[in-house]
Amino acid sequence: MKDLKITEIINKLDLEQHISKLQTFFAREKDIIFEGDVSYHYKLLSELSDYTFKDAPKVTNLDSQLMHIQKFGVLKIYEIYEFVKIINYFSYLKRQRFEGNILVWFEKIELPVEIVKVCEYFDDKGEIKSGINEELDSVNHSLYKNKEEIRTYLQKLIHTQKLQPYLVDNQIHLINGDEALLLRGGFNHFLKGTVVDRSQGGFFYVVPHTISELKQKRDDLNNHKMELIYKIAQQICTVFNKWLKFLQFINKEFDKLDHYLARISFARSGDFNFILPTNTKTHTLMEFCHPALHHPKPITIDFSRKVIMLTGVNAGGKTMVLKSLLSSVLLSKYLVPYRANKKSLVPNFKHLEAILDDPQNVKNDISTFAGRMLQFSTLFPKDNFIVGIDEIELGTDSDEAAVLFHTIIEELIKKNVKVVITTHHKRLAAMLSGNNEVELYAALYDEANERPTYEFLQGTIGRSYAFETAGRYGIPKYIIENTKKAYGEDKYKLNELIQKSATLEMELKQKIAKLDDELSDTQRLKEHLKNQKEEQQLELNNLKSKLHREYQQAINEARAAIKAKDVSDSHRYLNAATKFVKQVETPQIKEDVVFEVGDMVKYKSSKGEIISIKGEKAFVDIDGIKVNVFLKELKKSGNPKPTPKAKPKTNLNVEKPTNASVSLDLHGLRSDEAIEKLDKFISDCLIAGFDEVLVYHGIGTGKLSFAVKEFLRTHPKVKSFGDAHPSEGGFGAKVVKL
Numbered sequence: 214m215k216d217l218k219i220t221e222i223i224n225k226l227d228l229e230q231h232i233s234k235l236q237t238f239f240a241r242e243k244d245i246i247f248e249g250d251v252s253y254h255y256k257l258l259s260e261l262s263d264y265t266f267k268d269a270p271k272v273t274n275l276d277s278q279l280m281h282i283q284k285f286g287v288l289k290i291y292e293i294y295e296f297v298k299i300i301n302y303f304s305y306l307k308r309q310r311f312e313g314n315i316l317v318w319f320e321k322i323e324l325p326v327e328i329v330k331v332c333e334y335f336d337d338k339g340e341i342k343s344g345i346n347e348e349l350d351s352v353n354h355s356l357y358k359n360k361e362e363i364r365t366y367l368q369k370l371i372h373t374q375k376l377q378p379y380l381v382d383n384q385i386h387l388i389n390g391d392e393a394l395l396l397r398g399g400f401n402h403f404l405k406g407t408v409v410d411r412s413q414g415g416f417f418y419v420v421p422h423t424i425s426e427l428k429q430k431r432d433d434l435n436n437h438k439m440e441l442i443y444k445i446a447q448q449i450c451t452v453f454n455k456w457l458k459f460l461q462f463i464n465k466e467f468d469k470l471d472h473y474l475a476r477i478s479f480a481r482s483g484d485f486n487f488i489l490p491t492n493t494k495t496h497t498l499m500e501f502c503h504p505a506l507h508h509p510k511p512i513t514i515d516f517s518r519k520v521i522m523l524t525g526v527n528a529g530g531k532t533m534v535l536k537s538l539l540s541s542v543l544l545s546k547y548l549v550p551y552r553a554n555k556k557s558l559v560p561n562f563k564h565l566e567a568i569l570d571d572p573q574n575v576k577n578d579i580s581t582f583a584g585r586m587l588q589f590s591t592l593f594p595k596d597n598f599i600v601g602i603d604e605i606e607l608g609t610d611s612d613e614a615a616v617l618f619h620t621i622i623e624e625l626i627k628k629n630v631k632v633v634i635t636t637h638h639k640r641l642a643a644m645l646s647g648n649n650e651v652e653l654y655a656a657l658y659d660e661a662n663e664r665p666t667y668e669f670l671q672g673t674i675g676r677s678y679a680f681e682t683a684g685r686y687g688i689p690k691y692i693i694e695n696t697k698k699a700y701g702e703d704k705y706k707l708n709e710l711i712q713k714s715a716t717l718e719m720e721l722k723q724k725i726a727k728l729d730d731e732l733s734d735t736q737r738l739k740e741h742l743k744n745q746k747e748e749q750q751l752e753l754n755n756l757k758s759k760l761h762r763e764y765q766q767a768i769n770e771a772r773a774a775i776k777a778k779d780v781s782d783s784h785r786y787l788n789a790a791t792k793f794v795k796q797v798e799t800p801q802i803k804e805d806v807v808f809e810v811g812d813m814v815k816y817k818s819s820k821g822e823i824i825s826i827k828g829e830k831a832f833v834d835i836d837g838i839k840v841n842v843f844l845k846e847l848k849k850s851g852n853p854k855p856t857p858k859a860k861p862k863t864n865l866n867v868e869k870p871t872n873a874s875v876s877l878d879l880h881g882l883r884s885d886e887a888i889e890k891l892d893k894f895i896s897d898c899l900i901a902g903f904d905e906v907l908v909y910h911g912i913g914t915g916k917l918s919f920a921v922k923e924f925l926r927t928h929p930k931v932k933s934f935g936d937a938h939p940s941e942g943g944f945g946a947k948v949v950k951l
Contacts, residue, residue, distance in 0.1 A: 485550035490561035525656030564598035
């Protein structure tokens, strides 16, 4: 894709602001195109994200300067300093303790000794350091003395008795590089000078003629200084010409590094994620938020088939879903971070097309439909692309368009493409619904509140709700009613049937989701019981070994008592044996008990019935009071359920943990200790009702950070997590959403 084409698509997808914000993080101006292997770039981005170091310096584009060096030209000293900033930054990075691919990359960058020496000529302000050139040092010293002489003379002049009536203040003003006095009119009766400016109050900035000799000397010194600096620049450019290939290389590497660092800073500023495009054809967006929306409703959508057709209510978010799918492809292709779950899967396409606007234009003398056909004609020669088509039926007879677009889409399906379509054309949707490569999504409408929900239901066609939308935007009610009558009762009932079908489909999906959750809970319980059984078996084996050792020790003491010749020794050994026997702990081995809802159980001294089980806990009904207890604290009771007594009115208050905190510091802990502490912390926070907490793990070797991320990634109650804001710990801490 050419730069112009990318800019056009960025504008069509409403990504201009997002891309512009990214570009503010660049050390020098550039577009977002990232050349090379995207997987390799992603690895370096991921590794660099784990380190903290100072930002890259702001640098100008040096392409013309490199051309000038190639032609044996002499750069200005400030142009040379731009190269010095780049080389100094790489010197700084090479001193850092990087690992992995970053270390390999920086080890390949060898800085020539001659170039490094050139960098030592400059201070942090881009000036030639003292000691580099003796003659230049002498000129600088003379300039300093000259400046002091001028100031001394002007100070004396200020305190002259005759000048006092004309002085506005006793300051020396620097105007256009000249030291001047601020005087009232009539000063020329006493002082000869040149007026260099006027103040807002109408006073005069005057440079006295008496310091003209000092100023001339200063000008001569400055001219000499420029000659010396030119000679130094000439020497440096001779070295630069010798190492031209290196300068071209380091300039390119700096741009590559700038791409990485800008993206990392941008991602941290907005809590964005990098989604690596893959060669898979599955396109699954999870919790995607389009950057153009201020308060977006996250989108989760499965695009596993070749075509997605979005139907349903007007202004219900269909076009934004289309733009979101295309945006995810474009942003991932160039590793621009955005807000989405890291588990999202985005394919890597060679081309991206967006047919979103009306192609009709007075200048091109073409109709809407003809323009659309021209846009479609460009798709057939291409391969490996994704295309989004908004309002596909635009511009011609609906029945003819349905048949035509049905044929066009089925032809595109034969190619290596993905097609996203929005339409209100029920006939086209019905014709394509039988194709296994087409997935239908319907934008939903809240009839009770008469508003779109901005949610989508997979596998069905949705109503457009044109009449309701018209009413919502101010069309009089009587016109809507007359329109419904003209539209026809049978057609309106068809629309209602479509809506009922969508409602039933949604209810079915909700029930399936609920059953899936219950199945997951059962599976987790099964795994828990299996682990519990293994732990108890291990505990039993340990207790058996301990019992055997203690028993053997008691027997040995008894034998020693029998062999003792002295009666008193015999009694002493027997007493010792008795003591060992008393100390032997006889373990009470618990049977592996499985509880079910409805079982009669005993909890401490009370009996009751299990009314629900979730994980390791159960709700037990004890005399009309529901108590939440651990399963391991229960025992089965064979007695029948006691006759229920009159239930007294009881208020049961479950207090939240009093010591709950929204942050946890894991510094200095081993991974296993930290995970155990983190597990309890999240449980306390869930009970306390917190929905966002902060976990500090530090940087260190990265082992603790890795363990924390792996635990959070698998925890069933963690919605999402990411690096904290730099003011709260940066990537040494995680913000966890529960």
